[in-house]
Amino acid sequence: xxxxSQHPSxxxxxxxxxxxxxxxxxxxxxxxxxxxxxxxxxxxMLMATSNEGSKATYEQGVEKDKFLINHASLTLSTLxxxxxxxxDSSFYICSARDPWTSGDGNEQFFGPxxxxxxx
Amino acid sequence: xxxxxxxxxxxSVPEGENLVxxxxxxxxxxxxxxxxxQDPGKGLTSLLLIQSSQREQxxxxxxxxLDKSSGRSTLYIAASQPGDSATYLCAENTGNQFYFGxxxxxTVIP
Numbered sequence: 001x002x003x004x005s006q007h008p009s010x011x012x013x014x015x016x017x018x019x020x021x022x023x024x025x026x027x028x029x030x031x032x033x034x035x036x037x038x039x040x041x042x043x044x045m046l047m048a049t050s051n052e053g054s055k056a057t058y059e060q061g062v063e064k065d066k067f068l069i070n071h072a073s074l075t076l077s078t079l080x081x082x083x084x085x086x087x088d089s090s091f092y093i094c095s096a097r098d099p100w101t102s103g104d105g106n107e108q109f110f111g112p113x114x115x116x117x118x119x
Numbered sequence: 120x121x122x123x124x125x126x127x128x129x130x131s132v133p134e135g136e137n138l139v140x141x142x143x144x145x146x147x148x149x150x151x152x153x154x155x156x157q158d159p160g161k162g163l164t165s166l167l168l169i170q171s172s173q174r175e176q177x178x179x180x181x182x183x184x185l186d187k188s189s190g191r192s193t194l195y196i197a198a199s200q201p202g203d204s205a206t207y208l209c210a211e212n213t214g215n216q217f218y219f220g221x222x223x224x225x226t227v228i229p
Contacts (some may be wrong), residue, residue, distance in 0.1 A: 044217075046218075070153040
C-alpha cells in the first residue's frame with residue numbers, strides 16, 4: 001500500500017523558534033497533501049490542504065502566516081511552525097491523496113505524525 | 120458545517136466479546152467513510168474504507184457498514200482481543216476533505 005512518512009517524529013523547541021515538519025509520499029506521487037492537528041484527547045482537525053505547485057488552502061481559524069506550507073514537489077510537503085509558542089504544542093499529522101492507486105482516487109494515506117512540544 | 124459524532128466515547132469489554140462502535144455524520148453527500156485505528160501517541164492506521172455506493176466492507180474480524188440515508192456507520196469487531204485496545208476514529212470524506220469524529224477509546228480486558 002501507499003506509504004507516507006513524516007520527519008521528525010518528535011521535536012522539542014524553545015518558544016519563539018521555528019520548526020519545520022516534512023511529509024513525504026514514499027511510493028506514489030501525491031498531488032494533494034493535507035495537514036492535520038490533534039490536541040490531547042481530541043480528534044484530528046484539518047489545518048490546510050496543499051496542492052503541488054500552488055498555494056495552500058487554510059481552514060478557518062488557522063493562521064497562514066504562522067503555519068507555512070510548501071508543496072514544491074509531488075512527493076514532499078513541508079509545514080513550518082513559525083515563532084512557535086507553547087499553545088502550538090500538538091500532534092501534527094499529514095496525509096496524501098494518491099489519485100492512481102486507490103479505486104476512486106480519494107483515499108488518503110496518513111503519515112505517522114510529529115509530536116511538537118514547545119517549551 | 121459537517122459534524123461527525125462517535126458513540127460511545129469510551130468502551131471497556133472482556134476479551135472475546137463482540138462489539139459495535141457507532142459513527143454519525145450530518146452530510147448526506149458523503150463520498151466515502153473511513154475507519155481508522157490510533158494507538159496512543161501514534162499516527163493513524165486505516166482499517167476499512169466504504170464507498171458511498173457500498174453498504175459494508177469486511178476485513179478479518181472487522182466489518183463496517185454505511186447507511187447514508189440515516190447518516191450512520193458502524194464498526195463491528197468480532198471476538199475482541201487485548202491487542203484491539205486503541206482509539207477508533209471514523210472520518211467522513213466529502214470529496215474534498217475529511218471530517219473526523221472524536222473517537223471511541225476501546226479497552227479489551229484479558
